[in-house]
Amino acid sequence: MIKVKINGQEQSWDGDPDLPLLWFLRDEAGLTGTKFGCGQALCGACTVIVDKEAVRSCITSVNDVAGREITTIEGLHPTGDHPVQKAWRQVNVPQCGFCQAGQIMQAAALLMDNPKPSHEQIREAMSGNICRCGCYQRIENAVHLASTGV
Amino acid sequence: MNFIDNPGKLRGFEKNIKVEKVSRRSILKGLGVTGGFVLAAPVMSRQAFAYETGAGKMPHGVVVDPRVFVAVAPDGVVTIIAHRSEMGTGVRTSLPLIVAEEMEADWSRVKVQQAHGDEVKFGNQDTDGSRSTRHYLMPMRQIGASARTMLEQAAAKRWGVPATEVKAVNHEVVHGASGRKFGFGELAADAAKESVPSIEGLKLKDPKDFHYLTKGKIGIVDLHDITTGKAGYGADVRLPGMKYAVIARPPVTGGKLVSFDPDGALKVSGVEKVMQVRGWPWPSKFQPLGGVAVIARNTGAAIKGRDALKLVWDDGPNGKYDSVAYRKELEEASRKPGLVVRKEGDADAALKSADKVIVGEYYLPHLAHVSMEPPVAVADVKGDKAEIWAPVQSPGGTREDVAKTLGIPEQNVTVNVTLLGGGFGRKSKCDFALEAALLSKELGAPVKVQWTREDDVHHDFLHTVSVERIEAGLDKNGKVIAWRHRSVAPSIASTFAAGTVHQAAFELGMGLVDMPFEIANISCENPEAAAHTRIGWFRSVSNIPRAFAVQSMVGEIAHATGRDQKETLLALIGSPRIVKPEVKDLWNYGEPYDSYPIDTARLRKMVELVAEKGEWGRQVPKGHGLGIAVHRSFVSYIATIVEVAVDDKGKLTVPRVDTAIDCGTYVNPERIESQIEGAAIMGLSLAKYGELTFKDGKVEQKNFDDFQVIRMDESPLITNVYIVAPGPDTPPSGVGEPGVPPFAPALMNAIFAATGKRIRALPIGKQLEA
Numbered sequence: 002m003i004k005v006k007i008n009g010q011e012q013s014w015d016g017d018p019d020l021p022l023l024w025f026l027r028d029e030a031g032l033t034g035t036k037f038g039c040g041q042a043l044c045g046a047c048t049v050i051v052d053k054e055a056v057r058s059c060i061t062s063v064n065d066v067a068g069r070e071i072t073t074i075e076g077l078h079p080t081g082d083h084p085v086q087k088a089w090r091q092v093n094v095p096q097c098g099f100c101q102a103g104q105i106m107q108a109a110a111l112l113m114d115n116p117k118p119s120h121e122q123i124r125e126a127m128s129g130n131i132c133r134c135g136c137y138q139r140i141e142n143a144v145h146l147a148s149t150g151v
Numbered sequence: 152m153n154f155i156d157n158p159g160k161l162r163g164f165e166k167n168i169k170v171e172k173v174s175r176r177s178i179l180k181g182l183g184v185t186g187g188f189v190l191a192a193p194v195m196s197r198q199a200f201a202y203e204t205g206a207g208k209m210p211h212g213v214v215v216d217p218r219v220f221v222a223v224a225p226d227g228v229v230t231i232i233a234h235r236s237e238m239g240t241g242v243r244t245s246l247p248l249i250v251a252e253e254m255e256a257d258w259s260r261v262k263v264q265q266a267h268g269d270e271v272k273f274g275n276q277d278t279d280g281s282r283s284t285r286h287y288l289m290p291m292r293q294i295g296a297s298a299r300t301m302l303e304q305a306a307a308k309r310w311g312v313p314a315t316e317v318k319a320v321n322h323e324v325v326h327g328a329s330g331r332k333f334g335f336g337e338l339a340a341d342a343a344k345e346s347v348p349s350i351e352g353l354k355l356k357d358p359k360d361f362h363y364l365t366k367g368k369i370g371i372v373d374l375h376d377i378t379t380g381k382a383g384y385g386a387d388v389r390l391p392g393m394k395y396a397v398i399a400r401p402p403v404t405g406g407k408l409v410s411f412d413p414d415g416a417l418k419v420s421g422v423e424k425v426m427q428v429r430g431w432p433w434p435s436k437f438q439p440l441g442g443v444a445v446i447a448r449n450t451g452a453a454i455k456g457r458d459a460l461k462l463v464w465d466d467g468p469n470g471k472y473d474s475v476a477y478r479k480e481l482e483e484a485s486r487k488p489g490l491v492v493r494k495e496g497d498a499d500a501a502l503k504s505a506d507k508v509i510v511g512e513y514y515l516p517h518l519a520h521v522s523m524e525p526p527v528a529v530a531d532v533k534g535d536k537a538e539i540w541a542p543v544q545s546p547g548g549t550r551e552d553v554a555k556t557l558g559i560p561e562q563n564v565t566v567n568v569t570l571l572g573g574g575f576g577r578k579s580k581c582d583f584a585l586e587a588a589l590l591s592k593e594l595g596a597p598v599k600v601q602w603t604r605e606d607d608v609h610h611d612f613l614h615t616v617s618v619e620r621i622e623a624g625l626d627k628n629g630k631v632i633a634w635r636h637r638s639v640a641p642s643i644a645s646t647f648a649a650g651t652v653h654q655a656a657f658e659l660g661m662g663l664v665d666m667p668f669e670i671a672n673i674s675c676e677n678p679e680a681a682a683h684t685r686i687g688w689f690r691s692v693s694n695i696p697r698a699f700a701v702q703s704m705v706g707e708i709a710h711a712t713g714r715d716q717k718e719t720l721l722a723l724i725g726s727p728r729i730v731k732p733e734v735k736d737l738w739n740y741g742e743p744y745d746s747y748p749i750d751t752a753r754l755r756k757m758v759e760l761v762a763e764k765g766e767w768g769r770q771v772p773k774g775h776g777l778g779i780a781v782h783r784s785f786v787s788y789i790a791t792i793v794e795v796a797v798d799d800k801g802k803l804t805v806p807r808v809d810t811a812i813d814c815g816t817y818v819n820p821e822r823i824e825s826q827i828e829g830a831a832i833m834g835l836s837l838a839k840y841g842e843l844t845f846k847d848g849k850v851e852q853k854n855f856d857d858f859q860v861i862r863m864d865e866s867p868l869i870t871n872v873y874i875v876a877p878g879p880d881t882p883p884s885g886v887g888e889p890g891v892p893p894f895a896p897a898l899m900n901a902i903f904a905a906t907g908k909r910i911r912a913l914p915i916g917k918q919l920e921a
Contacts, residue, residue, distance in 0.1 A: 041854050102380045138866065
């Protein structure tokens with residue numbers, strides 16, 4: 002039995018310990034905010050925060066995060082008003098929106114590590130997250146806005 | 152079999168050739184909002200627009216009926232139906248916003264409800280072809296105006312005053328003389344008893360009184376849900392007892408399963424069952440490819456199980472498809488005469504007598520859509536009833552196809568439309584929903600079919616592969632006197648009908664025969680090309696290779712004559728006029744030519760506007776270059792300037808992009824900007840990396856590592872968008888797609904300016920590396 006804490010709640014799993022965390026979150030725990038985009042850590046749609054680090058949940062097994070604290074988009078802020086979320090809305094970032102949970106989690110992790118990133122640092126840190134609609138200019142602006150106060 | 156001979160099978164861009172009798176239900180149901188008003192509907196509504204559109208010719212046409220689209224609850228909440236699919240364009244917000252505007256509804260008290268797939272009730276729902284605003288701006292205004300008029304009439308009766316003395320203002324109806332007011336909710340029941348005004352008699356709002364339309368101040372309705380993970384995409388549907396499935400499909404289009412061994416898969420923890428999925432012989436429109444499904448308690452187990460399957464395939468007739476060899480075939484075909492699809496003057500003679508002939512042969516490979524949400528669908532089939540939840544651009548078509556595939560009546564199929572995690576044309580084809588329906592029927596349980604990214608890359612309905620060969624003949628003054636353009640590419644029609652070798656009218660009309668230049672001798676030809684995989688429409692379709700070729704050729708002519716790109720472009724466009732190409736059955740994006748002609752004044756204006764705003768001719772640093780391109784598509788006009796920087800190692804960056812768009816009358820400029828910003832990224836992706844190749848009939852790429860798209864660190868630093876204020880009666884035109892085509896040629900022209908290298912085959916790949 003593997004125990005993990007997701008958004009503050011204890012959860013347990015007694016199935017395949019190698020099950021990717023992504024599918025545990027989505028199909029077993031019912032937390033569908035975290036998205037499947039590639040399954041190979043190439044697109045960042047599945048990004049969650051483990052302890053204080055952005056992690057691709059599609060290549061991270063449930064076993065890998067045993068005993069650790071996982072934050073998904075659903076748990077980022079109780080009312081959805083994390084500065085990054087607010088900035089995203091202010092800048093009208095999303096088009097289809099599918100990648101945005103991963104983008105937001107990546108941005109939130111970046112700001113935990115570096116509260117005032119330069120534009121260069123934002124572009125570098127966010128480059129593992131693909132947006133096929135092409136919202137990059139707005140994502141960059143929203144991260145910058147979140148870092149300077151929404 | 153010929154494509155045009157068999158139009159009844161087709162939906163999509165080709166729909167202009169499908170003109171069917173529109174039948175409507177005489178009794179239309181309301182939205183089921185308790186206590187809501189139910190408006191008596193006009194049984195048949197004819198277009199009474201200031202302009203005509205092709206909306207009425209789409210399957211099931213247009214329904215202008217407030218009772219179908221609007222409900223007012225006693226608490227004043229106004230529910231408005233969104234009947235088109237949301238894939239990122241903002242349409243789920245824009246169309247209801249139009250209704251709210253005309254109704255004088257307060258947007259904060261409006262609830263948007265997604266329509267299920269029912270074209271008899273809602274009218275055509277195919278969300279593709281950049282058509283939603285173009286076809287529905289006026290119908291939505293009329294629906295809103297009808298509802299407003301009925302609320303006003305109800306209030307006037309209660310007060311015993313003439314209807315002319317009352318006015319709906321911000322969710323209330325007011326009597327100016329007495330200052331009395333009723334909220335919309337208070338009037339709901341009475342308004343329901345009012346007769347629906349005739350469309351002809353409706354009074355539409357004066358645009359100067361708009362609160363929302365053209366202002367761009369309203370965020371999309373799903374904004375909060377998207378940023379909090381609550382937004383519901385196809386992949387997010389969960390039903391009690393639902394099983395998770397992934398499918399191993401034939402690696403070659405047209406291939407078949409010979410045998411399979413399920414043992415390995417069945418040993419995987421969480422796997423419950425392995426079963427064969429019915430496939431249809433190629434070409435089969437959107438029918439499933441067939442294969443073997445692994446059913447599990449979660450998607451991860453199903454994927455692991457599939458990896459453990461032993462499968463033997465027969466590759467079938469396309470087992471030798473090879474992109475390197477096929478490109479040579481296309482190139483050779485382009486060097487010989489083909490079916491003439493537009494002829495003016497005598498291009499052959501003019502090319503022979505020309506002082507100089509410039510030849511450009513432009514290659515653009517297959518492209519995959521790779522929307523961020525791979526195809527996915529949930530189905531629950533019970534007896535002769537089916538319910539589907541899926542991210543589909545074609546809710547009505549999906550309903551038809553599910554019914555046909557299961558052999559049940561269409562009215563027994565419910566298609567629930569989720570949000571789409573991107574579409575770009577891929578999700579107009581509902582094969583994934585059909586797979587889910589087949590599996591659910593056999594399992595007797597709800598099932599979710601999830602495509603992996605590899606499935607998506609391997610089994611897409613790909614953008615075609617093409618060679619566009621242009622020969623331009625110049626006289627001794629450098630004036631272009633002859634233009635011969637041969638376009639060779641497998642047609643989308645090949646997905647519907649075996650033996651298709653020519654492109655369909657709707658493909659020829661995307662930048663080939665509608666070429667707007669003022670040249671005396673023109674020949675457009677379409678040599679034969681057979682398909683060896685599933686070809687489908689990809690955002691902006693044939694316009695991508697055509698604009699790439701035509702606008703690159705403009706750059707080549709500019710260089711050959713020592714003239715400025717922009718001046719060369721304007722000279723080729725020629726005088727402001729309505730172009731009347733000599734083409735049999737010119738396809739005009741399904742629109743009547745009178746409302747939407749090829750207007751070179753508008754085309755010229757885009758070139759001039761983008762040149763002014765984008766500071767054409769500005770000094771750029773060494774290693775930088777500017778390129779320009781203009782293209783009309785989806786009846787919109789759009790011009791782009793790209794500034795590129797190429798360093799001494801051949802590394803390419805894009806410091807700035809400027810784009811001007813004339814899309815006629817518009818709804819939400821903020822979403823137009825976002826579409827154009829995104830189109831630049833998609834244009835850069837396809838120019839820099841876009842290439843899907845085949846060897847031994849199989850796609851060679853798998854995922855985002857070998858089918859790359861642009862990431863943030865290589866996206867343009869600045870993207871400026873200029874939207875032209877429309878004339879008073881300019882009909883609305885497309886936005887979702889037109890931004891893509893001009894980007895690649897503007898970039899190629901910029902690269903030439905920066906480096907002197909002319910790139911004629913995409914993607915750029917390593918061509919700039921020394």
